[in-house]
Amino acid sequence: MNDIKLNSYLSTKKHQYELLDDKIELFWKMEELPSKHIFTDEQKLYLTHFSENVYQNEDGKSIVKLPFKVNCNQQLGNSFNSALRRFLSLEKRLLKDSELNVKYKCLC
Numbered sequence: 001m002n003d004i005k006l007n008s009y010l011s012t013k014k015h016q017y018e019l020l021d022d023k024i025e026l027f028w029k030m031e032e033l034p035s036k037h038i039f040t041d042e043q044k045l046y047l048t049h050f051s052e053n054v055y056q057n058e059d060g061k062s063i064v065k066l067p068f069k070v071n072c073n074q075q076l077g078n079s080f081n082s083a084l085r086r087f088l089s090l091e092k093r094l095l096k097d098s099e100l101n102v103k104y105k106c107l108c
Contacts, residue, residue, distance in 0.1 A: 049065075
C-alpha cells in the first residue's frame with residue numbers, strides 16, 4: 001500500500017514539472033525578439049531624417065532637426081492670432097510678477 005502512495009506522488013510531481021516546463025517555454029517564446037523588424041514607410045522616413053539630421057555641437061550635446069509632416073498647416077488651421085494673444089498676456093504677467101519672471105528665465 002505504501003508503494004501506491006509513493007508512485008502517485010511521483011507521478012503528480014512529474015506532471016507539475018512538465019506543466020512548469022511548458023509555461024517557461026511559452027514565456028521565453030513570448031519574450032523573444034523578432035529576427036527582423038519590419039518598418040512602415042513613415043518609420044523609414046523618420047529614421048532616414050534622424051540619421052541625416054543629427055549631430056553634436058561643441059558642448060557634446062546632440063542636436064536633431066525636428067521632422068515635420070508635409071502639408072500639416074492645412075490640418076492645424078489658423079491659430080496665429082490666439083497664440084499671439086497668449087504670448088502677449090504671458091509677457092504682461094511676467095512684467096507684473098518679478099518672482100515669476102525670474103523663475104521663467106531660469107527655465108530658458
